[in-house]
Amino acid sequence: MSMDAELFPRGRTVVAPGAVHLPDWLDAGRQRRLLQACRDWARPPAGLRTVHTPGGGTMTARQVCLGWHWYPYGYARTVVDGDGSPVKPFPDRLAGLAREAVTDALGAEALAAGASAAYDIALINFYDGDARMGMHRDSDESCDAPVVSLSLGDTCVFRFGNTETRTRPYTDVELRSGDLFVFGGPSRLAYHGVPKVYAGTAPPELGLTGRLNLTLRAGGFPPGAAP
Ligand SMILES: O=C(O)CCC(=O)C(=O)O
Numbered sequence: 001m002s003m004d005a006e007l008f009p010r011g012r013t014v015v016a017p018g019a020v021h022l023p024d025w026l027d028a029g030r031q032r033r034l035l036q037a038c039r040d041w042a043r044p045p046a047g048l049r050t051v052h053t054p055g056g057g058t059m060t061a062r063q064v065c066l067g068w069h070w071y072p073y074g075y076a077r078t079v080v081d082g083d084g085s086p087v088k089p090f091p092d093r094l095a096g097l098a099r100e101a102v103t104d105a106l107g108a109e110a111l112a113a114g115a116s117a118a119y120d121i122a123l124i125n126f127y128d129g130d131a132r133m134g135m136h137r138d139s140d141e142s143c144d145a146p147v148v149s150l151s152l153g154d155t156c157v158f159r160f161g162n163t164e165t166r167t168r169p170y171t172d173v174e175l176r177s178g179d180l181f182v183f184g185g186p187s188r189l190a191y192h193g194v195p196k197v198y199a200g201t202a203p204p205e206l207g208l209t210g211r212l213n214l215t216l217r218a219g220g221f222p223p224g225a226a227p
Pocket of ligand 1: 192194213215
């Protein structure tokens with residue numbers, strides 16, 4: 001444990017209105033089970049893929065989706081920018097995890113307010129090497145339910161900004177393995193990104209080289225239909 005960690009134990013932090021960081025939310029056992037599930041989801045068909053943006057860019061974090069397939073910039077039921085396979089189903093247990101996360105981070109009222117919003121999308125990002133993610137908003141959903149973010153493996157700098165610009169003001173938060181970050185309400189459409197991942201900082205007992213992030217979202221799309 002670093003001296004900083006001893007002097008300043010990590011606690012719940014409200015980073016912006018509706019944006020809350022809960023350190024160490026997943027215990028070691030839940031992290032291990034979630035990692036194992038991610039390894040299964042990453043397999044083809046509809047497995048981990050490299051994402052290309054319409055402007056000719058390549059995202060350095062590779063991605064796999066559950067429930068709905070995200071591509072720049074929309075959602076589909078099949079991997080329209082990859083192998084064309086149907087997206088893997090979104091498991092009920094992730095919906096339960098999302099509800100638990102929102103309740104712990106923002107209170108039961110936040111969940112009740114978004115009660116019509118069923119969590120039905122997971123985007124799983126894998127960061128290795130020099131992977132990072134530029135500042136962006138999660139704005140392709142038709143629903144304002146909070147976004148739930150879970151981190152596994154290496155520690156990163158998560159930059160949480162404002163709803164107006166990609167630039168300052170923003171707050172840099174260190175996300176470690178097991179941490180939960182939820183952003184909803186006035187922060188739902190805030191710009192955010194991952195400027196840095198600290199290689200080799202994952203808990204050794206987890207057995208992951210690199211970083212995984214799961215974001216759980218509610219699409220709000222008509223059942224069965226492509227939006
Ligand atoms: O990896 C992270 O912590 C952020 C992921 C993210 O911003 C996204 O999937 O939209």
